[in-house]
Amino acid sequence: GENVEQHPSTLSVQEGDSAVIKCTYSDSASNYFPWYKQELGKRPQLIIDIRSNVGEKKDQRIAVTLNKTAKHFSLHITETQPEDSAVYFCAATLTNTDKLIFGTGTRLQVFP
C-alpha cells in the first residue's frame, strides 16, 4: 500500500525567511497530493494541492512542486509570518481511490 514520509518533523524559521517541507510517496500511481495546515485545536485546512499532470503550482506565498520520477513533492512557504506557525501535513491518494494517506506532519514555528 501507499506510504508517505514527511521531513522534517519540526522546523523553526525567522519571520521573513522561507520554509520547505518535503514528502516522498511509494505508490507510483498516486495522482493527487494535497497539503493541509492544522493550527492547535483546529481542523486540518486544505491550503494547496497538486495533481500528477502538473509539476508546480503557486498560490501567493505558498507553492508546491512535484517530481513524479523521484516520487516526491514539496511545500514552499516564502516570506513566512508568525501566523504560518502550525502543523503541516502532506498526503497522497491510494491507487484508484479517493482515500488519502497522510504524512507524519511538520511542526513549523515562525519566530518574530
Add this chain to the structure above:
Amino acid sequence: SAVISQKPSRDICQRGTSLTIQCQVDSQVTMMFWYRQQPGQSLTLIATANQGSEATYESGFVIDKFPISRPNLTFSTLTVSNMSPEDSSIYLCSVQGWAENPPSYEQYFGPGTRLTVT
C-alpha cells in the same frame, strides 16, 4: 467548499461504554470518510462511509468496534464501541467536495470530536 459540522465537539466517557459521533454536511456528497488523530499524531483513515451500503474499513479497524451509518448523502455517524483509554483521540469526518477553480474534487474536514476515555 462544504460546511461540515460534528456532534459532540468533545466528550469524556467511561471505559466499556459507547459513543456515537454525528457528521452533517450542508450539501450532498458522495464520499465521506472517518479519521482518527491521536494526540500529537497524524491522521489515520478508519473507514469510508458509503451511502446505501456497508462502510469500507482500513486495516486495523473493524465494524464491531467502529460501526458506521450513512443513511443519506448529507449525514453519517461513527460509533466507538466498548471504549478503552486507548480510544482517546480526536475523530474527524471528511467529505469530498467539488471545487470550481480549477474544477476538481477536494477533501475537507469537519471540526472533530475530542474523546477522552477514563
